[in-house]
Each structure stands twice: as structure tokens, then as C-alpha cells.
Amino acid sequence: MAATQVLRSEWTKIRSVSSTVWTLGLAVVVSIGLGILISWLASNDFDNLGAKDRMGFDATAISFAGMGLGQLAMIVFGVLVVANEYSTGMIRTSLSAVPQRGTFLFCKIAVATLLALVVGLITAFIAFFAGQSVMGEHKASIGDAGVLRAVIGAGLYMTLIAVFSMGVAAMLRSPMLSLGILMPFFFLISNILGNVSATEKIGQFLPDQAGLKIMEVVSPVDDDTPYGPWGGFGIMALWVVAALIGGYVLLKKRDA
Amino acid sequence: MIELAGLTKRYGEKVAVDRLTFTVRPGIVTGFLGPNGAGKSTTMRMLLGLDHPTAGDVRIDGLHYDQLKDPMTYIGALLDAKAMHGGRSAFNHLLCLAQSNGIPRARVHEVLDTVGLTAVAGKKAKGFSLGMGQRLGIAGALLGDPQILMFDEPVNGLDPEGIHWIRNLMKGLAAQGRTVFVSSHLMSEMALTADHLVVIGQGRLLADTSMADFIRANSRSYVRLRSPQQERLRDVLHEAGITVVEAGNGTLEVDGVGADRLGELAAGAGLVLHELSPQQASLEEAFMQLTAESVEYHAHSDPASSPPGAGPGAPSGGVSGPAPGWGEQWNQQQARKNEGA
Structure with missing residues (x-):
């Protein structure tokens, strides 16, 4: 089974369903739109900030604030790409056509990841430039130290959120169950764990909390995070690898 | 050629498929018959490598399913008409399958034409009727022009015209020398299409025989007799060493003796017969x-x-x-x- 054939097939699959367009479209629109709004509000509020908060003002990270919501659309994209095979029954047809389950799963994930990467990077660059354009004198420049890394990192973050969701969906198979676990986890639980001092130490190592570090240019003043931008990104990548291995092992073992 | 050797599938305590051994040969339609829940679909899923057998082996042209390069060019299968993404158009559904097996795009147009779906090729599959979905599934099975075709309950839920079309299609494919393996829970349907029969019940092989032999071996034939002089008729037959069974309503039934012989015996004794009819169980x-x-x-x-x-x-x-x-x-x-x- 030539992998190029399967990659081509998976590309046809992904481009021929409307959920791809509306999930990725929503991710772009929400991330950029909300990012501009928050950037504008934050720069207007700058004069009211205390000295400590002014020190930690991170114009780059603020322009990515919309991704907190936009990532939910990336999660839906990642879940639907994989779990729709199961909810529609297509999986039996797909595995009859490509019985090498590893080839099938990783070609599917490769195509979806590439698409998420392109969309994620475009979103990150537009969100950055649009966000900075409304921040007046507080804006950051792409040439500033660490800014380019943060912008590319934001695109990578959006990509990995989608890939992590693909791995979880491959394990759980049901789109409703996958979304029912991932949505509240990333929208609520992770934030709560990360912001309560007692659980902060655990929260720091969750995939999204660790991954967000790469979008920071200016560290908060009393930052005690035990890893840097790429360290955080590495932790997130480990989560993604674990989810993919889990998905692969279960797909290999289970009856379709 | 499909070969099953001791194929077994167990779900916990329940045995769904129990040591099935048989061969499906080319050039004929082989009917795979059994009541609902007999294990037909499970067997077919194991054949396609979708379910893992608990024990035993199934091979296609001597190879396991996952050893086949571009499997759709060896074997085409229709398992479930709804095994497709409803949001994808018929054309794109077939195109993604074709691409995964290195089948040229032109072939997609060909099979759409064969099953009569060209006019709705661009329509989403979720708007299709059961019959159209079935045709699309069959188009997928034909895509790789395979020598082996497998259909799971293909006539289920179809209108008479659709049933007629599928029957002719299967016969036509077998006449081209292909292996056609089709499951059903309806004997009457099989009688019209199948040349060979594999019957299973509760996962076990009950018969593996030609259609003609199956009918001969399994249907009971007997002669039904009615006579106003029933008592005397019984005595006459008894004297001739023939066992008679009373079937109620004044009729008698005789196994294993021809109607001509019974008629001659009655005539010899000068008896009136109101009925002398050979019967065959359906x-x-x-x-x-x-x-x-x-x-x-x-x-x-x-x-x-x-x-x-x-x-x-x-x-x-x-x-x-x-x-x-x-x-x-x-x-x-x-x-x-x-x-x-």
C-alpha cells in the first residue's frame, strides 16, 4: 500500500466535507476577531495598570488572546476528521480499502495536521499584525526579540491542539464523547487547575497550559514556570504523541 | 477464491462463528445462507480483516486480506449500504476509495454509469434513498474491477426493480468467471440466484453443497392420497408393505413410493381415489x-x-x-x- 495513494485519498476526504470549511473558518475568524478586540481593549487600559502589570505587558501574547476561544473550533476540526469515520460507518469502507491500519490512521492525521498547520500559521500572523495595528504605542514589532518565535509558536500551538484532538478521537471513536471531554477540559478545567494556587503545579503540565508558553514574549514578573517557551512546547508535543500512540494501539487492536 | 479454515469468532462466552471451513469458488454465485444472527456478517467482516478471528484463518487467493496490495482490485465488498459519509458526494466518495487503491479517476465515472447514478454523482449521499445507497455501495465494490465480489444482504429493503437489477448483476458477474459470494436470510432469494449454497446456523456450518443437491437432500417429497374408501386403501397399501401416515382431513401421506405405483395398487383393488398428488416441501x-x-x-x-x-x-x-x-x-x-x- 503506497502511502502517497492513501495521502491523496485522505486529502479528497477532507476537502469534500463541509465540516472542514466551517470548523477551520470559525477558528480563523474567532481567533483574529476576538484578538483584535482584546488587543484594542488592553492597550486602552494600559494607563490604568499598576507598575508591575505594565512591566509584564506582552503585546504579542495579547494579540493571540482570541485563540483561547478559536482553539475550540480546532478541537472540533480534529475530532470530526477522525470520529466522523466511526459515526457514519465509513470506517468499515475505509479499512476495507486500506487494511494497513497504521498507514490509514497516520496518513489521515498527516493530511489533517498539514491543513491545520497552514491555517494555524495564517491565523497567527494575521492575528499578530491585526492585533498590533490597534495597539498604538504599545505595539510589538515582528523584528523584536522572541516575537517571530511567538507568532510561529502560536500557529504550532493551534496545530497541536487539533492533532491532540485527533488522537483522543481515535481512542474514543464517538464525536460526542470526544467533544464532551475535550471542550470542558480545555475551556474550563485546565484554566481552573492553572489558576488555583494549590493545583497550579499540575496545571502547568497540561497540554494547553504548557503549550501557551511559546506565545509569550514578556514573562510575567513573578513567573515561576519551570520551563521555557520550547520546553513548554515539548511538554505539549509529548501529550500529542501519547494521544496518537493510544489511538493507534486501540485502532490496531479493536474490531472495526 | 476465498478459503476459510476453522474460522472462529468468540465474544466472551458467546460463539458467533464456530470453526467454519469452506471454499468459495470462481465462476458461480455462492449463496451464504442463515437466519438472522447466524454469524454471516461477522464472517464477512473477518474476511475483510475488519474483525480479528479468535481462531482459524481466512485467505483470499491464498493471502490474508491485509497482505493484498490494493485490495479493492482483488475483492470488492458491499457490507452495509450506509457505510459512507453522508455529507460527501457520491463522486467524491468513490474518488477517495479509488485513490487509496491507485484506481484511475475515469473508472469512477464508469462504475457510476454501471449502477445508474451518473445523474446524481454530485449529490450528497445522505439524500439518497436506500436503493440509491445500495447502488453506490455496489459501485464501490465494482471500482477495482475485482475478480471476487462479496455482498451482504444486497436486496434488503429494495423495491422489486432494484432486486431484479441486483440478481442480474450478480449472475452476470459470475458468468464473467468471477467469484460471487452473497449472503441472505431468505432461501427463496437464494434459489433464484445462487448456484452453490453454504448454510450456517448459530455460527456452525450446516451445509456446503450445490443448490440442486441441497434441494434434493433437504426437501421432503411425498405423495398425498384421498379416498372415500380410506380404510380399505390403508389395508391394500399395508399389504404391499407401504407405510402410510394419516395427515388429517381424510388425507393420507406416503413417503418414498412413486404416485404411479400407488395409483396402480389402488386401481388393482378397484378403489376410487379423489386425490393422488406428488408433493414437495418448499x-x-x-x-x-x-x-x-x-x-x-x-x-x-x-x-x-x-x-x-x-x-x-x-x-x-x-x-x-x-x-x-x-x-x-x-x-x-x-x-x-x-x-x-
């Missing part, structure tokens, strides 16, 4: 008798104690009588068992 009946035996075999440790078809509840309606349903047959078995207890 195919549906023969099939149910066979699968009922498997039910009884599993429930009874001693099947010989009540041979099927011999009890008072045994079907004796002949060709014209309506075939009893599954539940009815099972109830008869139960009733017979209770009488024996």
Missing part, C-alpha cells in the same frame, strides 16, 4: 428444517430422540401452504421438546 421449509436442527442440536444433548419433521407439529403444508415464520418454527421445536419431556 425450499423455505427445507432451509428451516435444516437450521431448526441446529437449534435443536444445541438445546438437546440427544438429537435422535425427536427427529425433526416427524413430530405432530412438523410442517406438512406442501408447496401451497404458507411457510411458517422463524418464531413459529422455534415454537414448534419447543412444543415438541416439552412433549418429549
Whole structure:
């Protein structure tokens, strides 16, 4: 089974369903739109900030604030790409056509990841430039130290959120169950764990909390995070690898 | 050529497929028959590598399914008409399947034409009727121009025109020398299409025989007699060493003796006959008798104690009588068992 054939097939699959367009479209629109709004509000509020908060003002990270919501659309994209095979029954047809389950799963994930990467990077660059354009004198420049890394990192973050969701969906198979676990986890639980001092130490190592570090240019003043931008990104990548291995092992073992 | 050797699938305690061994040969339509829940679909899923066998082996042209390069060019399968993404158009559904097996795009147009879906190629599959979905599934099976075709209950839910189309398609494919393996729970359907029969019940192989042999071996043929001088007729036949069974309503039934001989005996004794008719049990009946035996075999440790078809509840309606349903047959078995207890 030539992998190029399967990659081509998976590309046809992904481009021929409307959920791809509306999930990725929503991710772009929400991330950029909300990012501009928050950037504008934050720069207007700058004069009211205390000295400590002014020190930690991170114009780059603020322009990515919309991704907190936009990532939910990336999660839906990642879940639907994989779990729709199961909810529609297509999986039996797909595995009859490509019985090498590893080839099938990783070609599917490769195509979806590439698409998420392109969309994620475009979103990150537009969100950055649009966000900075409304921040007046507080804006950051792409040439500033660490800014380019943060912008590319934001695109990578959006990509990995989608890939992590693909791995979880491959394990759980049901789109409703996958979304029912991932949505509240990333929208609520992770934030709560990360912001309560007692659980902060655990929260720091969750995939999204660790991954967000790469979008920071200016560290908060009393930052005690035990890893840097790429360290955080590495932790997130480990989560993604674990989810993919889990998905692969279960797909290999289970009856379709 | 499909070869099964001791193929077994167990779900916990329940045995869905029990040591199936048979071969599906090219050039003919092989019917795969069994009541609902007999393990037909499970067997077909194992054949395609979708379900992992608990034990045993199944090979296609000598290879395991996942060893086939571009499997759709070896074997095309229709398992479930709804096994597709409803939001994808018919054309794109077939295109993604074709691409995964290196089949040229032009072939997609060909099979759409073959199944008569060209006009709706751009329409989403979720708007399709059951019959159209079935045709799209069959188009997918034909895509790789495979030598082996497998259809799971292809006529389910189709209108008469669709059923007619599928029957002719299967016969046509077999006539081209291909292997055609088709499952059904309807004996009457198989009688019209299949040349060879594999019958399973409760996952076990009950028969692997040509259609003609199956009919000969499993359908009971007998002669029905009616006479106003019934008592004398019985005596005459008894003297000739012929066993007569009273079937009620003043009719007698005789097994294993031709109608001509019985007629001659009656004439020789100067008896009037109102009816002398050879009867053949229907195919549906023969099939149910066979699968009922498997039910009884599993429930009874001693099947010989009540041979099927011999009890008072045994079907004796002949060709014209309506075939009893599954539940009815099972109830008869139960009733017979209770009488024996």
C-alpha cells in the first residue's frame, strides 16, 4: 500500500466535507476577531495598570488572546476528521480499502495536521499584525526579540491542539464523547487547575497550559514556570504523541 | 477464491462463528445462507480483516486480506449500504476509495454509469434513498474491477426493480468467471440466484453443497392420497408393505413410493381415489428444517430422540401452504421438546 495513494485519498476526504470549511473558518475568524478586540481593549487600559502589570505587558501574547476561544473550533476540526469515520460507518469502507491500519490512521492525521498547520500559521500572523495595528504605542514589532518565535509558536500551538484532538478521537471513536471531554477540559478545567494556587503545579503540565508558553514574549514578573517557551512546547508535543500512540494501539487492536 | 479454515469468532462466552471451513469458488454465485444472527456478517467482516478471528484463518487467493496490495482490485465488498459519509458526494466518495487503491479517476465515472447514478454523482449521499445507497455501495465494490465480489444482504429493503437489477448483476458477474459470494436470510432469494449454497446456523456450518443437491437432500417429497374408501386403501397399501401416515382431513401421506405405483395398487383393488398428488416441501421449509436442527442440536444433548419433521407439529403444508415464520418454527421445536419431556 503506497502511502502517497492513501495521502491523496485522505486529502479528497477532507476537502469534500463541509465540516472542514466551517470548523477551520470559525477558528480563523474567532481567533483574529476576538484578538483584535482584546488587543484594542488592553492597550486602552494600559494607563490604568499598576507598575508591575505594565512591566509584564506582552503585546504579542495579547494579540493571540482570541485563540483561547478559536482553539475550540480546532478541537472540533480534529475530532470530526477522525470520529466522523466511526459515526457514519465509513470506517468499515475505509479499512476495507486500506487494511494497513497504521498507514490509514497516520496518513489521515498527516493530511489533517498539514491543513491545520497552514491555517494555524495564517491565523497567527494575521492575528499578530491585526492585533498590533490597534495597539498604538504599545505595539510589538515582528523584528523584536522572541516575537517571530511567538507568532510561529502560536500557529504550532493551534496545530497541536487539533492533532491532540485527533488522537483522543481515535481512542474514543464517538464525536460526542470526544467533544464532551475535550471542550470542558480545555475551556474550563485546565484554566481552573492553572489558576488555583494549590493545583497550579499540575496545571502547568497540561497540554494547553504548557503549550501557551511559546506565545509569550514578556514573562510575567513573578513567573515561576519551570520551563521555557520550547520546553513548554515539548511538554505539549509529548501529550500529542501519547494521544496518537493510544489511538493507534486501540485502532490496531479493536474490531472495526 | 476465498478459503476459510476453522474460522472462529468468540465474544466472551458467546460463539458467533464456530470453526467454519469452506471454499468459495470462481465462476458461480455462492449463496451464504442463515437466519438472522447466524454469524454471516461477522464472517464477512473477518474476511475483510475488519474483525480479528479468535481462531482459524481466512485467505483470499491464498493471502490474508491485509497482505493484498490494493485490495479493492482483488475483492470488492458491499457490507452495509450506509457505510459512507453522508455529507460527501457520491463522486467524491468513490474518488477517495479509488485513490487509496491507485484506481484511475475515469473508472469512477464508469462504475457510476454501471449502477445508474451518473445523474446524481454530485449529490450528497445522505439524500439518497436506500436503493440509491445500495447502488453506490455496489459501485464501490465494482471500482477495482475485482475478480471476487462479496455482498451482504444486497436486496434488503429494495423495491422489486432494484432486486431484479441486483440478481442480474450478480449472475452476470459470475458468468464473467468471477467469484460471487452473497449472503441472505431468505432461501427463496437464494434459489433464484445462487448456484452453490453454504448454510450456517448459530455460527456452525450446516451445509456446503450445490443448490440442486441441497434441494434434493433437504426437501421432503411425498405423495398425498384421498379416498372415500380410506380404510380399505390403508389395508391394500399395508399389504404391499407401504407405510402410510394419516395427515388429517381424510388425507393420507406416503413417503418414498412413486404416485404411479400407488395409483396402480389402488386401481388393482378397484378403489376410487379423489386425490393422488406428488408433493414437495418448499425450499423455505427445507432451509428451516435444516437450521431448526441446529437449534435443536444445541438445546438437546440427544438429537435422535425427536427427529425433526416427524413430530405432530412438523410442517406438512406442501408447496401451497404458507411457510411458517422463524418464531413459529422455534415454537414448534419447543412444543415438541416439552412433549418429549
